[in-house]
Amino acid sequence: MGAIRILTIAVTIVVVAVPEGLPLAVTLTLAYSMRKMMLDKALVRRLSSCETMGSATTICSDKTGTLTLNKMTVVEAHFIGTRLDPCDDVRAISSSSAALLIEGIAQNTTGTVFLPEDGGAADVTGSPTEKAILSWGLKIGMDFNDVRSKSSVLHVFPFNSEKKRGGVAVQSDTGVHIHWKGAAELVLSSCKSWLSLDGSVQPMGAQKRNEYKK
Known part of the structure; x- marks a missing residue:
C-alpha cells in the first residue's frame, strides 16, 4: 500500500x-x-x-561570410620584388612583364569576366579568390576576352589540397608559358629564376630566395 x-x-x-x-x-x-x-x-x-x-553564452564563428561581406579584394601586390603602391599601379613594370602578369591572371583561373555592351560594370564570376584576382586584373588594364583569344591553353594543372597549387600551360605568340598560383612557399621552392623589372630573366640564388620569403 x-x-x-x-x-x-x-x-x-x-x-x-x-x-x-x-x-x-x-x-x-x-x-x-x-x-x-x-x-x-x-x-x-x-x-x-x-x-x-x-541559452548559449559563447558563439565561435568563422569571420568570412558571416561577420564580413564575403567579398575579397586585392589590397597589396608585390611584383618582381617591388611593392605596387597603390596595388593597381603597374607603371614601374615593363610592358612585357605586365603582359605576362595579365596573361597569368586571365588564363590561370576558373572564373569568367563578362563586359556588357553598354559599357556598364563588369560581371566577374568564380570563387571569392578568383573574383578578387580577376577584378584586380581589370584595374591594371586586363582585357579578359582579348588575352584569352590571343593565347590557347595547352594543359591545366588542377589545384588540390596536397600540392597547394594549381597552374596552366599556355601557348602564346612568344612561346609556351606556365603560370602557377598557390601557397607562396611552395611556388617559390620550384622557381629557378626570376624576372626583373626590365623584363630580363635572372637566376634564383639563395639570397634572392630569402628576400622573397621575407
Missing part, C-alpha cells in the same frame, strides 16, 4: 504542477520565434534549437 500511495502522490503532483496548456504554449512560442528568425533569413530545422541557442 505504501508504494501505491507514493506512486499516486507522484502522479498527482505531476498532473497538478504542469498546467494543461503549458506544452502547447511552449510549442507555439518556439514556432513564433522560428518564424521571426526565418524573416531574418535564419532557417531553424528543429524547434528545440531555439531554446538551445537562447
